[in-house]
Amino acid sequence: MLTLVGLNHRSAPLDLRERLAMSGQDTRLSLERLCSDPAVSEAFILSTCNRVEFLVRGPTADGGAAIDRYLESEYGLDRALLDRHAYRMVERDAIRHLFRVTAGLDSMILGEPQIQGQVKDAFAMSREAGTTGVVLDRLLQHALSAAKRARSETGISRHPVSVASAAVKLANKIFGKLDGRRVLMLGAGKMGELVARHLHRQGIAELIVCGRRFNNADRAARRFGGRAVHWDDGLDHLRTVDIVIGCTGAPRPVLTRDQVAQALRARRSRALFLIDIAVPRDIDPAVHTLENVYLYDIDALEGVVDDNLEERRSAARLAQRLIDGEVDSFERWRQSRDVAPLIAALRDEFFATGERELERFRSRLGPLTEAQERALRELTRAMTRKFLDRPTRYLRDAGDRGESERIASLLLKMFDLKLSDKETPREDDRKRRKNGPQRLLKGGRDDP
Amino acid sequence: MVQTLLPAALAGYVLGVVLAAVGTVQRSRLADRTASLVFALSWLVHSAAILRIGIEAGRIPLTNGFEYLVVLGWAISGLYLYIASRHQVPVIGLVLPPLAALAVAGALAVSHPIVKDADGPGGWFLFHTSISTLGMAILGVAFGMSVLYLAQDHALKSRSTPGLLQRLPALEECDRIGLQALIVGFVLFTLGIGTGIVINAGRHSELFSGGAKQIFPLLAWVVFLIVLVARTWLGYRGRKSALLTIAGFLLGLATVAGMTL
Numbered sequence: 001m002l003t004l005v006g007l008n009h010r011s012a013p014l015d016l017r018e019r020l021a022m023s024g025q026d027t028r029l030s031l032e033r034l035c036s037d038p039a040v041s042e043a044f045i046l047s048t049c050n051r052v053e054f055l056v057r058g059p060t061a062d063g064g065a066a067i068d069r070y071l072e073s074e075y076g077l078d079r080a081l082l083d084r085h086a087y088r089m090v091e092r093d094a095i096r097h098l099f100r101v102t103a104g105l106d107s108m109i110l111g112e113p114q115i116q117g118q119v120k121d122a123f124a125m126s127r128e129a130g131t132t133g134v135v136l137d138r139l140l141q142h143a144l145s146a147a148k149r150a151r152s153e154t155g156i157s158r159h160p161v162s163v164a165s166a167a168v169k170l171a172n173k174i175f176g177k178l179d180g181r182r183v184l185m186l187g188a189g190k191m192g193e194l195v196a197r198h199l200h201r202q203g204i205a206e207l208i209v210c211g212r213r214f215n216n217a218d219r220a221a222r223r224f225g226g227r228a229v230h231w232d233d234g235l236d237h238l239r240t241v242d243i244v245i246g247c248t249g250a251p252r253p254v255l256t257r258d259q260v261a262q263a264l265r266a267r268r269s270r271a272l273f274l275i276d277i278a279v280p281r282d283i284d285p286a287v288h289t290l291e292n293v294y295l296y297d298i299d300a301l302e303g304v305v306d307d308n309l310e311e312r313r314s315a316a317r318l319a320q321r322l323i324d325g326e327v328d329s330f331e332r333w334r335q336s337r338d339v340a341p342l343i344a345a346l347r348d349e350f351f352a353t354g355e356r357e358l359e360r361f362r363s364r365l366g367p368l369t370e371a372q373e374r375a376l377r378e379l380t381r382a383m384t385r386k387f388l389d390r391p392t393r394y395l396r397d398a399g400d401r402g403e404s405e406r407i408a409s410l411l412l413k414m415f416d417l418k419l420s421d422k423e424t425p426r427e428d429d430r431k432r433r434k435n436g437p438q439r440l441l442k443g444g445r446d447d448p
Numbered sequence: 449m450v451q452t453l454l455p456a457a458l459a460g461y462v463l464g465v466v467l468a469a470v471g472t473v474q475r476s477r478l479a480d481r482t483a484s485l486v487f488a489l490s491w492l493v494h495s496a497a498i499l500r501i502g503i504e505a506g507r508i509p510l511t512n513g514f515e516y517l518v519v520l521g522w523a524i525s526g527l528y529l530y531i532a533s534r535h536q537v538p539v540i541g542l543v544l545p546p547l548a549a550l551a552v553a554g555a556l557a558v559s560h561p562i563v564k565d566a567d568g569p570g571g572w573f574l575f576h577t578s579i580s581t582l583g584m585a586i587l588g589v590a591f592g593m594s595v596l597y598l599a600q601d602h603a604l605k606s607r608s609t610p611g612l613l614q615r616l617p618a619l620e621e622c623d624r625i626g627l628q629a630l631i632v633g634f635v636l637f638t639l640g641i642g643t644g645i646v647i648n649a650g651r652h653s654e655l656f657s658g659g660a661k662q663i664f665p666l667l668a669w670v671v672f673l674i675v676l677v678a679r680t681w682l683g684y685r686g687r688k689s690a691l692l693t694i695a696g697f698l699l700g701l702a703t704v705a706g707m708t709l
Contacts, residue, residue, distance in 0.1 A: 173604065176618035268683020271619060288605070292686040300607045 002135070003063030004094035005071075005086055006046075006053030009108045012085035014299050018280035019075055022047040023249055024125060031131040033074065037066040042136040046101070046122045048115065049163075049191070049279040049298045050108060055098060057135050064088055095139060095330060099323045103147040104156065108302040109163065110312045111156040111319075114194075116147050134337075139330060146326035153322060155315035163191065164198040166301045167275045171199065171243055174273050174294060179203035184241040186210055186234060186254060188220035191277045192247025199243065200224040208241065210234025212248070238263035244274045246282030257286040260293060275301065335404045339395050342408050345417045346395075350388055354380040453497035454518065454556055460490025461525070461549035468541035472615050480541075484532060487545055491525045494552070498522055510577040513704050514555050519578075521551030523585030531589065535625065537617045539599075543592040554704070576647055580640030580665075584700050586633035587672070591697035593626030594690035601687055623685065630693060634672045637700070641665050664702040671696035 007017055022030060027045050034043040034054065039062035044055040054070075056063040071077040089097050097106070102119045104111045123140045126132045132140065150156060171178055181204045185192050188211045196207055207226030210233070211217030217228035229237065238244065238260065248254055255274075260283075264272070274295040276283040281297055288295040358380050368376070395411070398404040411417065464486040471479035498518060501509040509515040528544035531537060600616040648654065648662070675692045678684030 170604070172618060173600065173616070174619045176621045269685050270683070271686075291688075294604045296607065 001059075001061050001063060002055065002057050002091050002094045002139075003061070003067070004053060004055045004089045004097055005064055005067040005082070006051055006097075007086050008051035008053075008106070009299055009302070011087055014279070014281070014297060016081075016085055017050075017052060019077075020047070020052040020071075021049075021279045022052070027122070027125050028129045030070070030074070031126055031129040034066065034070055035131045037069065039063055039066040042133040043131040044122065044126045044136050044140065046119060048118045049277065050302075051101070053098075053101070055094060055136070057133070061090070064090070092327065092331060096323070096327045098139065099143045099146050099327055099330075100320070102143040103150040103319055103323055105150075105316055105319055105323065108299075109166070110316050112162050113151070114162060114191075116144065116151070119147070120144060135334070138333065142326065142330045142333075146323055149326070150319040150322050154318040155311060156319050162194070163277060163298065163301050164194040167195045167245075167277075167296070168198045168202060170275075170294070170296060170301070171202075171273055174271050175242060177203075180205045181243060182206045182208070182237075182241040183226075183243045183245065184208045184210060184234065184237045185220070185226075185245045185247065186282055187246065187248030187250075187278065188213075188216045189247035189249065189278065192245050193220055193223070195245050195247075195275060195277065196220070196224050196226075204243075208234070208237050210237070235259060235263075238272075239266040242271070242273065244272065244283075246274065246276040246278050248278055248282050250278070250282060251280055253282055253284045255283045255287065257284050257290065260287045261290055264290060264293065277301070335398075336396050339398065339404050339408055342411060342417065343392050343395055346391070346411060346415065347384075347388060349415055349417060350384045351381065354384045451559075453493055453500060454552060457490045457494035457497060458549055458552045458556065460486055460493060461545050461552065464490060465542065465546050465549065468539075468545070472539055472542060475615075483541055487525065487532075487541065488529060491522070491529055494518075494522045494525060494548075508574055508578070510574065510581060514558050516577070516581060517551045517555035517558070517704065519581050520585055520588075521548040521555065523582055524548040524551065524588045527585055527589050531625065535617075535621070537596075537621065537625070539596060539615050539617065540592060543595050544589065547588055547592065572643060572647055572650075576640055576643035579636050579643065583633050583636030583638075583640050584697075584703075586629050587637060587668075587693075587697050587700060588633075589629035590626045590633055590693050593622045593629060594693040597622035597626060597690045598687060598694075601690075626690070626693065627679065630672065630676065634669075634676060637665070637669060637672065641669055661703055664699050668696045668700035668703075671699060 007020065009017075022045065027047055030045055031043050034040050034045075034056060039058045039060060040056045041059060042057040046053045046055075054067045056067060058066065068079055068082060071082060072079070100106045102116060104113065104115050107115055119140070123132070123144070126136070126140075168178070171181075175181055178199060179202070181199075183196065183199055183204050183206070185196055185207060188209055196209075200207065207221060207224045209217040209221040209226055209228045210231055211220070211228065212231045214228060214230060220226075221228040235255075244255070246255065260272070260274075269292050271292045271294070274283050274287060274293065276295060276297040279298060283295055283297075285295065285297070287293055358376065365376075391411075395404070395407060398407045464483045467479050467483035467486060470476060471483055498509060501515065501518065505511075510519055524544055525548035528540065528548065531540060531544075596617055597619060600619050600622060603616060604619070644662070644665070671692055675684075675689055675696065679689060
């Protein structure tokens, strides 16, 4: 059963999301911890600045409880808090939600393009950790390709809006034209670089990148013709810059109200725009109370974007229809996958019956050459296959008609079949062929 | 004739403000353009009214509170048209034209009979009144930009009004235009006060008579001086500077209370 538990910009405040924010290594550990729960056989975690979502697949309906246990033990989030701020979805709803998220339809900035890359990265992380199996692999691949379709076939990508463009827009509202402005970037995070790129296009005079790892800062600075400075020197530049971007991975604020207030005196009250796109936040929220200082964190930035909103909403409606079709398609695959063990059992049963009947009549035929023996066996198998051809196709298509469960139950009773607990060999083979020697499911387990 | 032209100009300003408000709320370019056209036509009607007053009185119409308000409104409206044509400051149509409309409405409220004055006021007096009125009109622009600055600052601080944010001019643009207006307006206003003191000394043999006509401009002048000094030497800017500019302009306007109505 698929279960999704998540907190996003709509359901939970930023300070709660901050508590759950995960770095790459944290995500990997969390995935492994989740998968160590007997109720979880596959797991995927999406942690962005706007959301933290846990998607698990398990043999029972206890996946949600397993996530709750994990969140309580690791982050101290009790059930009552989760009930207030988290959403829970199972099966089709969970699938649909993941597809919507990947296509940017659940983003605060409708249709924003970054989320697709973030899902892709999170998928790669789950694969690396070996916590995705057949179903989540397929689900995530399908979600990504559906998002790609939504972007290329609807107008949602024709009106690109992002946190970065929101930041530029706000900077324009404070300073007017940005040419000649100086920007200080704290950290060299991906989102920070995106904002820096947008600002660079607006003709800023200088970009100063200040990072704890000088090499990373230098690399980021070079991309935009800027310069890197050592972390300890960075705050001196607060006196002269106009815009500060916070994008470090620090667990607590690196810029306090007192530091900014001190810099303001030297700035002779010139306006200072601070963009905090880090989660957890890099800049003390109290900084916003200072006069001539404007601090926008990730939620605040996205709240001001209403560019092309009507066009994006209209494109989103089209994208939603497309996504619904893709969800149906995935559900069909899942249902056909559900009947695969039944088809295999049916085939095994028919072949075994054929073999038994062949053995029964074998003695009446007298001595046969090896070629005759082989021809007889092939005839039996060919006849069995012919008999099974139409029922198999009927069974495979039953998913489309929503009848797979009823027909499967009928066939199980009619032929007194016992299904194997293991995944069908055909699927295992297909996985191996697809992934080569580096099997994806390193640590992942499938339903027992 | 004047009694027809002035109400017509006032109606035009009010209509323009309504259209500018529609343009701002609905983000309608058509409403914005129509508002600009209506403001321009109203200003022409307003100009015709001043011309008519001048012709009827046989002098430059700047000798009493009624004429001062009529000319002040006209100057503010003209400055609005000039700024709107040079800068992309759409929402300013909701600040300066209402100020012009208020001045015209005030003039109509105190409506003064046009007195023909064959001799006319002296050259110094005309210089004093025209320079003071123009100074106040330019300081009205500083006032308008300060209002917009405060609105933008509030929008940015509250983080919750994207529509308003989009329409308001950039903070630094408000600050820059406001500061330029403050400097030019302050110089003219200072000249106006200086010539006023000289005229007063000539007429009443004393530099300072202490009436509202002198107290309010002096108070306004002190406030503007504080803003300018604080800005220039102490780097004092932002909300407090905008609030002081607004206070200075309102004090300056109170001068009308001491005029011969």
